[in-house]
Every structure is written in structure tokens, then in C-alpha cells.
Amino acid sequence: MDDVLIVGGGPVGLFLAGELAGAGCSVQVLEREPDPDAPSKSLPLGMRTLWDLSAEVFYRRGLLADILTASGSGEKVVLPRTLHFAGILVDPDAIDVGRLPFQLPSSAPERVVTSLAAVESVLGERAAKLGATVRRGVEVSGLEPHDDHVVVRAGADEYVARWVVGCDGGRSTVRVAAGIDFEGTDPTFTGYTTHVTMDDPQKVRFGFHLTPWGMYLRTQYEGHVGMNDFDGGAFDRSQELTLEHLQEVLRRVTGTDVTLTGVRAASTFTDRARQATTYRRGRVLLAGDAAHIHPPLGGQGLNLGIGDALNLGWKLAATIHGQAPAGLLDTYTEERHPIAAQVLDWTRAQVAIMQPGPLAQAVQGVIRELIRTPDVATYIYDRLSGLSMRYDLGSDQPLVGRNAPAFRLADGTSLAELMADGKGVILDFAGSLRDAATTWHDRVRYVSGPAEDDLGFDAVLIRPDGIVAWAGGDVPSFTEAMNRWFTAGVR
Ligand SMILES: Cc1cc2nc3c(=O)[nH]c(=O)nc-3n(C[C@H](O)[C@H](O)[C@H](O)COP(=O)(O)OP(=O)(O)OC[C@H]3O[C@@H](n4cnc5c(N)ncnc54)[C@H](O)[C@@H]3O)c2cc1C
Incomplete structure (x- = not known):
């Protein structure tokens, strides 16, 4: 019996497969389409923007260079300007990145224009290299959850695994079979590409x-x-x-x-903008478009789905290995549901002012004025780039819950180099955690040494998904954070 069956070999399913296989889980992906290539995935219809946060995520996993290569430099497509709100362009010169909290210069490009074909081919290769099996031409038709496993049906065939993740897109069979509601708003337009x-x-x-x-x-x-x-x-x-x-x-x-x-x-x-009411029911989970759909205004859906897979992968792997603290897997819905809800509203707000007619056109005029100001331009960039995204981890420390800044040690080692294999990292700039950290050397990479810029922190604890779980210097609160995120029983 496999640890995980992933239904759907789109970008989210393939990225999740790599995350799980890299963490030592046995994974099969069941994908309906026999052929990975389709005109809708190649340029120009398959054109997709990876915003700053996703570009950083792929950079940290050592995948960005391959995605850029697969995107084809000769075919590099540049939108006249991609940064917009409801089609009203943001002037890049009005954006003040210096206002965003806790940013350090990264070696990853700010944002990448690529294609679904390029992303899927790189993520598919990585998943296979790490040991995941991708079965094509298998259309899942239903599932039967049990206490300690799930049976997945594809026509007359049955597959069994301890966990199932539906990454099967907006019309998800897994979501429907698991009885998870998909709530939201009905469409007002038909979009054509x-x-x-x-x-x-x-x-x-x-x-x-x-x-x-x-x-x-x-x-x-x-x-x-x-x-x-x-x-x-x-x-x-x-x-x-x-x-x-x-x-x-x-x-x-x-x-x-x-x-x-x-x-x-x-x-x-x-x-149409809809979201699953929960991303987990027992041993069945959802990620990507299976969990949320919305129009591609601002190019957010793929970025959201990659964020889901990143958040879920290490938590599910820890659960499978018996290393997860109580409730860890439930933090997946708790953290990711509000992020997608914000994106759905972001697209609804744009649709509201794009409507034909004098009322919406009057609001467009106001937005055109406001968007010229650095405050609004920076705000829109911040929302699209994902750079200030923050999970509520119950901490008052303002760095906790955010994507870790691109720390670099004085010896030149970058955080990206330390995170390529998907392990969590303790960056101990002041050397105050050396003894306390030894308890967790099997779970988390410990690195000690001064940083080029430590942003005023003695040490930070970074989860495998790149999120800061703790920042500070005192051993008791560090130990508490390690137990909260990395230990099945208190150490
Ligand atoms: C015109 C357009 C432009 C877009 N631009 C952007 C952009 O610039 N940036 C961005 O972030 N997002 C963008 N998006 C959204 C983005 O493409 C999606 O959010 C993303 O592809 C979702 O990935 P996924 O893996 O969750 O689902 P999908 O890509 O839908 O993949 C689901 C997979 O599951 C398979 N499947 C479905 N049912 C079954 C079944 N029963 N059994 C087995 N397999 C099954 C499908 O064949 C498919 O391979 C755009 C979308 C559109 C339409």
C-alpha cells in the first residue's frame, strides 16, 4: 500500500509528489490525460506568471533554473506590463519595495513568465527522480475512505493508499466524492484566451x-x-x-x-469563485484548483496551488512518519484557507469594477487616480507578489508566520542552498542555541554563524515550507517552538 495517492498530475499534484517523495514517502500520481502535452499548456495559451514568492519557492528547491530553461529563452514572452488591478496598470516606478517588511535581496528573479508545459515538465521530472510514480490515462471515478486507508476507484481498477490528495482541478472528483462543499459566487462573464x-x-x-x-x-x-x-x-x-x-x-x-x-x-x-469549506476530511485532502477556483485576474491560481502543496507536503510526510505533533495536519486548512479566501475576494473586487456601465466606470476612474500613488501601487504589488503573506501562528513577533527573508551567512551560504532538500532550518546567528538544537538534529538542519544581515535576530527557526516558525534568542521559547512544529511527543 502506498503512503499517498495524488489524483491529478497538473502542476500542483506534481509539485506535491516531489515534496512527499523527497521526504521519504511512497507516492503515486493518477492522471487522467494519457499525454502530458496539450496546446493549452504551451505558449501562448499556457502562459503563466510565477510571482515573487513562488519564484523564491522554486529557487529554494533548486528548480527555478530548470523552469527558466524549459520556458525557452528564445520564446520569452513579456506582457506589456503584467502588474494590474482590473486591467488598470500599475506603474512599476511607483512601487516602493523598501516598504515591505523583512525583505532581503534574493538571487531569484522577481517574477517569471513561463508556461504550464514548462512547469509541469520540470516538476514531473523531479517527482520521478525522487521516486514518485506517475500513472497516466487513469481517470479516478470515486473513493471509499476507511479508518486507516482509502480505496480509490478508476473504472474497474482499484488503488489503495493511506492518504489521498485531490489535485484534480476545479471540477474535482475527489472533492465531490469526499462530500466537501464548494462555496462561493456565480460567474458574471465568459473569459476567452x-x-x-x-x-x-x-x-x-x-x-x-x-x-x-x-x-x-x-x-x-x-x-x-x-x-x-x-x-x-x-x-x-x-x-x-x-x-x-x-x-x-x-x-x-x-x-x-x-x-x-x-x-x-x-x-x-x-x-466563478468558489472554495472548499475544508481542505481535509479524514484521510482525504485537497490542494490547488480542487480547493479553490477564481478568474485568472492577476495570475494567482497556480501560485496559490504551489503554496498549498508546499504547506501540505512536509506536514503530511511528518504525519506518515509518525513524527507530527498533535494537530499538525489540521494547520494545513487553518493556514491555507484564509490565504485563498483573500485571493478570491481580490478577484471579485476586480470583477466588480470591470462591469460595463457607468457605475463601475466611475469607480475605475477613482482607481486610476489612486493607482498612481506609491501607497496603492506598492499595496497592489505586495498582494500579487505574495511577499508579505503571513500565516497567523499565534505569535506577536512580526516575522513569525512570514516567508523567511533570503538570509545569507557571512561565509556566503544562502538559505536557498540549505533548503533544497526540503528540511527545516535553524539559523543560529549568535550561536546561542548550539546545545539546545542537538536534540533535533535528526529533523532539522542546524547552521550556526553570523549572517551578512541578520535583520536584528539572534536566531530563526524556519519550517520546511520556508515559513518562520520562531525568531529570537531564548532557549525555552525555542524549545517550545520545536516541540510545536517538529515533535510527536515533547522532547
Ligand atoms: C487563461 C488562464 C490564465 C492563467 N494564468 C495564470 C497565471 O498567470 N498565474 C497563475 O498562478 N495561475 C494562472 N492561471 C490558473 C492556473 O492555471 C491554475 O490555477 C493551475 O493550473 C491549477 O493547477 P492544478 O494542478 O491545481 O489543477 P489543473 O492544472 O487543473 O490540473 C488538474 C489535473 O488533474 C487531472 N484530472 C482531473 N480530473 C481527474 C480525475 N478524475 N482523475 C485523474 N486526473 C484528473 C487533469 O487532467 C489535470 O492534469 C490561469 C488560468 C487560466 C484559465
Whole structure:
């Protein structure tokens, strides 16, 4: 019996598989699609932004360079400017990164424009290298939870594991089979992402454009056009996306008489925003789009899902190895649910002011003014980048619960080098924890030595997901934090 069955080999399932296999768990991924390649995953339709926090996460796991290579430097696609709120652009010069708390310069690029194909290929290779099995062409149809295992059905076949994680996307079979509610709001628009040829492309301007009839976007990738049509989300996805239909919508949304001559690829989405009420029911867990869906305004969904897998991986592995403190696995929903809820509201706020009509257009005017100010520009950057994301770990210490700053020791060792294998780290800058830390050498990497910049801390305890669990200098509170996060029984 495997430790974990992951249903869905998209980016979130594959990243989680690598996290679990790297932590010594036996993992199988069951993926419906026989073929990993699909036009919707390659550029331009598969274009995805990895924001600063995710770029740092992949950098710390030693994966970012491979993702950049797989993205293909020759095909590097740059949006005119990706930083926007409801299609209203943020001027990068108005952003003051110095205002964000606890930031240290990292070697990872701020943000990466890549493709789903590139991310999946790198994460799939890593998962396989670490020992996970990816079974393609297996469509899961149901599951049966038991006290100490779960039976997963795929047609006539059965798979058994101690734990199951549904990473099977927004229409998750696992979520439905586990009886987890998916609450939220209904759609107001149909979104289109298209790769087309046009007779008169100059009629469709580059960049984001809010119009009295919706919104459209043209990227620098030839023929890549997106549009939001406020039709109540009425487009039937089982219907064929014809050239005539796309041209009618594009003409209406752009307010031009542009002529389409061909459609290379196209797909639709909506602004439906829903979230699972819990990410765990017994031995069944959810991550990624299976746990939350929302429109891709600001490119957050993949970033959120990677954050889920990062948070869940080490907690589930510790539970499987019998090393988890009581309640550790439940902190997965406690920490990740509020983060996704904020993102859902962030997209709803944008949809509210993108609606056609004078009321929303009046609010757009106000936002256009505000967005020029450093306060608002920096706030929007902060929300999108994820840099100030903070879990409520019940501590008043303002660094606790945040992604660890990119500490670098005076000898040149970076935090990223210390975290590549997914272990937690004790950075003991002042050397005051040397004796106390020996108790946990089997669980957590202990490193002592002065930092280039210690931001005023004697020591920090960093969880395997890069989150600061404790910061300070006194041994009793350090010991308490170690017991809270790393010990099944008090040491
Ligand atoms: C136009 C567009 C642009 C976007 N841009 C961005 C962006 O710039 N940045 C960003 O962060 N996010 C973006 N997103 C969102 C992002 O693509 C998703 O959030 C992300 O792909 C979710 O990953 P996932 O692994 O959770 O789910 P998916 O990518 O949906 O993968 C789920 C996998 O499960 C498999 N599966 C489904 N059902 C079963 C079953 N029953 N049995 C077995 N396998 C099954 C599927 O075949 C699939 O491989 C965008 C989305 C769209 C539509």
C-alpha cells in the first residue's frame, strides 16, 4: 500500500509528489490525460506568471533554473506590463519595495513568465527522480475512505493508499466524492484566451483595455488575445469555439470591426469563485484548483496551488512518519484557507469594477487616480507578489508566520542552498542555541554563524515550507517552538 495517492498530475499534484517523495514517502500520481502535452499548456495559451514568492519557492528547491530553461529563452514572452488591478496598470516606478517588511535581496528573479508545459515538465521530472510514480490515462471515478486507508476507484481498477490528495482541478472528483462543499459566487462573464490570426491586427491594441463592453488584452506574443465578455458566464463549454463566435465577441468587446482569419487555439473560463469549506476530511485532502477556483485576474491560481502543496507536503510526510505533533495536519486548512479566501475576494473586487456601465466606470476612474500613488501601487504589488503573506501562528513577533527573508551567512551560504532538500532550518546567528538544537538534529538542519544581515535576530527557526516558525534568542521559547512544529511527543 502506498503512503499517498495524488489524483491529478497538473502542476500542483506534481509539485506535491516531489515534496512527499523527497521526504521519504511512497507516492503515486493518477492522471487522467494519457499525454502530458496539450496546446493549452504551451505558449501562448499556457502562459503563466510565477510571482515573487513562488519564484523564491522554486529557487529554494533548486528548480527555478530548470523552469527558466524549459520556458525557452528564445520564446520569452513579456506582457506589456503584467502588474494590474482590473486591467488598470500599475506603474512599476511607483512601487516602493523598501516598504515591505523583512525583505532581503534574493538571487531569484522577481517574477517569471513561463508556461504550464514548462512547469509541469520540470516538476514531473523531479517527482520521478525522487521516486514518485506517475500513472497516466487513469481517470479516478470515486473513493471509499476507511479508518486507516482509502480505496480509490478508476473504472474497474482499484488503488489503495493511506492518504489521498485531490489535485484534480476545479471540477474535482475527489472533492465531490469526499462530500466537501464548494462555496462561493456565480460567474458574471465568459473569459476567452485565444491564439488567432487577424486581417487587421492593428485594430486590437496591445496591453489591457477596459471598454464599455468588457475587457480585452493583447500580449506581445503574436495573435495572443484575451477578452472578458459580461454575458453572465453563459458560454457553454461543450460547444465548439468557432471563428465566427470569437470574431463576434472580439468585435463587441473591442468596439471595432476587426476580422479574424484563423483560430490556432482557444479556450474559455469564467469568474466563478468558489472554495472548499475544508481542505481535509479524514484521510482525504485537497490542494490547488480542487480547493479553490477564481478568474485568472492577476495570475494567482497556480501560485496559490504551489503554496498549498508546499504547506501540505512536509506536514503530511511528518504525519506518515509518525513524527507530527498533535494537530499538525489540521494547520494545513487553518493556514491555507484564509490565504485563498483573500485571493478570491481580490478577484471579485476586480470583477466588480470591470462591469460595463457607468457605475463601475466611475469607480475605475477613482482607481486610476489612486493607482498612481506609491501607497496603492506598492499595496497592489505586495498582494500579487505574495511577499508579505503571513500565516497567523499565534505569535506577536512580526516575522513569525512570514516567508523567511533570503538570509545569507557571512561565509556566503544562502538559505536557498540549505533548503533544497526540503528540511527545516535553524539559523543560529549568535550561536546561542548550539546545545539546545542537538536534540533535533535528526529533523532539522542546524547552521550556526553570523549572517551578512541578520535583520536584528539572534536566531530563526524556519519550517520546511520556508515559513518562520520562531525568531529570537531564548532557549525555552525555542524549545517550545520545536516541540510545536517538529515533535510527536515533547522532547
Ligand atoms: C487563461 C488562464 C490564465 C492563467 N494564468 C495564470 C497565471 O498567470 N498565474 C497563475 O498562478 N495561475 C494562472 N492561471 C490558473 C492556473 O492555471 C491554475 O490555477 C493551475 O493550473 C491549477 O493547477 P492544478 O494542478 O491545481 O489543477 P489543473 O492544472 O487543473 O490540473 C488538474 C489535473 O488533474 C487531472 N484530472 C482531473 N480530473 C481527474 C480525475 N478524475 N482523475 C485523474 N486526473 C484528473 C487533469 O487532467 C489535470 O492534469 C490561469 C488560468 C487560466 C484559465
